[in-house]
Amino acid sequence: MFRFLLIPFLLFPLLTFAVELRGTGDLGVVIERATGSILIIETTHKKIISKVEGLGDLSHASVVFSRDERFAYVFGRDGGLTKVDILESKIVNRIMQSGNSIGGAISQDGKIIAVSNYTPGGVKLFDSETLEQLAEIPAIYGEQNQTSKTVGLVDAPNQKFVTSVFEANEIWLIDAKESKNPKVQKFKNVGKLPYDALISNEGRYYIAGLFGEDGLALLDLWYPEQGVQKIVSTLKKEDEKLPIFKMPHLEGFGVAGDYIFVPAVGRHEILVIDKKTWQEIKRIPVSGQPIFIRVRPDQRQMWVNFALPNNEKVQVLDIETLQIIKTLEVGKAVLHLEFTPRGEEIWLSVRDENKLVVYNTETLLETATLPADKPSGIFLTVRAHYIGL
Amino acid sequence: MFRFLLIPFLLFPLLTFAVELRGTGDLGVVIERATGSILIIETTHKKIISKVEGLGDLSHASVVFSRDERFAYVFGRDGGLTKVDILESKIVNRIMQSGNSIGGAISQDGKIIAVSNYTPGGVKLFDSETLEQLAEIPAIYGEQNQTSKTVGLVDAPNQKFVTSVFEANEIWLIDAKESKNPKVQKFKNVGKLPYDALISNEGRYYIAGLFGEDGLALLDLWYPEQGVQKIVSTLKKEDEKLPIFKMPHLEGFGVAGDYIFVPAVGRHEILVIDKKTWQEIKRIPVSGQPIFIRVRPDQRQMWVNFALPNNEKVQVLDIETLQIIKTLEVGKAVLHLEFTPRGEEIWLSVRDENKLVVYNTETLLETATLPADKPSGIFLTVRAHYIGL
Numbered sequence A, B: 001m002f003r004f005l006l007i008p009f010l011l012f013p014l015l016t017f018a019v020e021l022r023g024t025g026d027l028g029v030v031i032e033r034a035t036g037s038i039l040i041i042e043t044t045h046k047k048i049i050s051k052v053e054g055l056g057d058l059s060h061a062s063v064v065f066s067r068d069e070r071f072a073y074v075f076g077r078d079g080g081l082t083k084v085d086i087l088e089s090k091i092v093n094r095i096m097q098s099g100n101s102i103g104g105a106i107s108q109d110g111k112i113i114a115v116s117n118y119t120p121g122g123v124k125l126f127d128s129e130t131l132e133q134l135a136e137i138p139a140i141y142g143e144q145n146q147t148s149k150t151v152g153l154v155d156a157p158n159q160k161f162v163t164s165v166f167e168a169n170e171i172w173l174i175d176a177k178e179s180k181n182p183k184v185q186k187f188k189n190v191g192k193l194p195y196d197a198l199i200s201n202e203g204r205y206y207i208a209g210l211f212g213e214d215g216l217a218l219l220d221l222w223y224p225e226q227g228v229q230k231i232v233s234t235l236k237k238e239d240e241k242l243p244i245f246k247m248p249h250l251e252g253f254g255v256a257g258d259y260i261f262v263p264a265v266g267r268h269e270i271l272v273i274d275k276k277t278w279q280e281i282k283r284i285p286v287s288g289q290p291i292f293i294r295v296r297p298d299q300r301q302m303w304v305n306f307a308l309p310n311n312e313k314v315q316v317l318d319i320e321t322l323q324i325i326k327t328l329e330v331g332k333a334v335l336h337l338e339f340t341p342r343g344e345e346i347w348l349s350v351r352d353e354n355k356l357v358v359y360n361t362e363t364l365l366e367t368a369t370l371p372a373d374k375p376s377g378i379f380l381t382v383r384a385h386y387i388g389l
Helices: A003-014 A381-385 B003-014 B381-385
Strands: A027-032 A037-042 A047-052 A062-065 A071-075 A080-085 A090-096 A100-106 A112-119 A122-127 A133-138 A150-156 A160-165 A170-175 A183-187 A194-199 A205-210 A216-220 A228-231 A259-263 A269-274 A279-285 A290-295 A301-306 A313-318 A323-329 A334-339 A345-350 A355-360 A366-371 A375-380 B027-032 B037-042 B047-052 B062-065 B071-075 B080-085 B090-096 B100-106 B112-119 B122-127 B133-138 B150-156 B160-165 B170-175 B183-187 B194-199 B205-210 B216-220 B228-231 B259-263 B269-274 B279-285 B290-295 B301-306 B313-318 B323-329 B334-339 B345-350 B355-360 B366-371 B375-380
Touching (some): A062 A100, A112 A150, A122 A150, A150 A205, A170 A194, A170 A216, A290 A334, A345 A375, A355 A375, B080 B100, B112 B150, B205 B259, B259 B290, B269 B290, B345 B375
Parallel strands (some): A150 A194
Antiparallel strands (some): A071 A080, A080 A090, A112 A122, A122 A133, A216 A228, A290 A301, B027 B037, B027 B375, B037 B047, B100 B112, B122 B133, B170 B183, B205 B216, B216 B228, B313 B323, B334 B345
16 A cells, blocks of 8 residues: 555565656557557656566557556457556456457446447456456347347446447347346347447436447337437438448447447448437438547547558547548558647547557647557556546 | 656655555545545545645635546646645646636646636646646736636637636637637627536537626637627516525536536526527525536536535436436535446535545445545546536
8 A cells, every 4th residue: 555665675586677656637548459568658748658578469459547547458350358557567367268359348436347248249248356257147049048249338327338239239238237147138129130239428318339230229218118219310321332441340339428429330430320300311422431539539630541441541620510620641551540639639549550649639730659569559547537438 | 757666765765654556546635625635546446545734725716637548637716836746646837827717627638737817817837747838818808908707617618618708708719729818809898797617528619607687697618709699688677676696507417419508506406508599498496495416427417506505415416308317415514526437426525514425326325434524525537538527
């Protein structure tokens, strides 16, 4: 607990890394996908603090943070769950919790880490302090007791989690108030192959994208008894579809006022959905197949990156007019974008140029470039304070 | 910088307080108004970490946080501006910046502290690192160059601040991009005696309460060229007014979806304003004159405290139905309320019982009581990440 007093007697000879007493509100983690390492970054002075290695396969990794913003939980593609102390830049615990994983979430009170797994399909709950397993919810469905992948896992208010069960065409609402005995409410026939999902900022609407058909599946968590409804049925099936280079991510997608922005699967368009009617009100043509659509915290801008072969570009759109303000040539393979908490800057990872780039969001000019080894996801500690991130 | 390495040689003999290496995302500050002290609190384990003394007159104090969530800037009523290191529980700098002050703000990039003063009236800007004064904007108005109090100061996106100029009946939009040479745009005749203000969550709407007449003054920061408009003109002038026991606070008031909740000055009512039309759509009768109306982060509930003689109560309302869910008898003189970042709990200060009380917001049951010396404002570090807080 009181490390400063202990150090002179116990720890000093063992220290190999200089640990700084510092706040954690301006820190973040960047995934280095090829090397199984992460960078700890600091956004006030725009610098890299340290590198932590040994996190396994990070090719589709994501991160959540403890509520004190000290610990990062890194979900690796190989089923690894790693707890990193970002103050001391070290791994404090690491387990292989499944054979193939696709992301996780942290409960509202910060005590439970949930992971959605491909193999074996299901959701597991862990104690955020010890990584001890609390519960396992296998994704079994149908009369033959098939197993399914789980995807689009998010936390929701009141100690809940929501996940999509891919092959089962189901959405599960998990009540984890009793963390060793979670209650699962299953919504069936939600649409074909829900492949990812988002939860709206206030934690009310869970929206899953459907891979097997057009449209989206909506669950209103304030009225789960109303079941899941299909929305945006106006998607035109006769449209010519482009080959899909990369599955777009719904999680982290933007909600601004009444608008929800969704990447059109296989198309060079952003769908704009009105939350009041759940109708598609516009399609915005953009320079590629959108991957991440991020809304600036003041809800005036969204920034969008794209799949191959347009992944060197980022477009900035004005949310009020739904017009493109600027097309930025950022660099080869822009994989992720993350705003600083109050939105004055945005960090971008440029994988094939081995760098992170920071832009001022008002001037739209670059303010910093930092080296990183094939960076992908960027996750700032402010996520600890948000529902669904 | 690297304190751990220095300690054995330089600092250890001087240490009087055991400093813990820890995250700062779950910390906060509680004002002890009578003794000029603050408590550093931690919300994960619901505990008091330390007390810091010597902050002067804190009878109407407020707090903002540095973007790394390490430093609290405490604005005292006596014009004191104190920078507190909440990790080391010590004052790192303290200046008397005016004779009488009423709150402050921190710029979007975290580099500028702005303070609104009564005497001499005006706004001063300080370097958040050193507390060196950067600029002074005296609140001079009219043909006789009178001076005015400034109130309702908030930060806005793009390095701006907004303040109300009480006797001048003006609202000033301060562009602090050049921090030593701020530009001030003055909106005149906004209504009689703007006494406090809020800015909406996304930083777009600045709304000032008017003490000298019914109604509110609205500035749309996306369209400042449209000027300030009077809203909620439906306030009935013929209504019987109750004596005003305490000026209600607008700053920190709740915005949920399209609703803005405003305490009716001198009445036992909450006004509900629709942001789409700026009309009052409802008045909710409550158990006293509302002081703070706080919206839970998931926007399902609001919690309200009251002026004398009803200040032992707190009411919890459902936002969708605008109905009172529960009236809690919390204790004598409930002065402030603060939700944890993701809303699972709320902290309340109970001045005349010298305690802080924590409630679970789902069960509405008390989960902790902690001693505090005449506590008033409660400020959690998550505020560092929000616009206008």
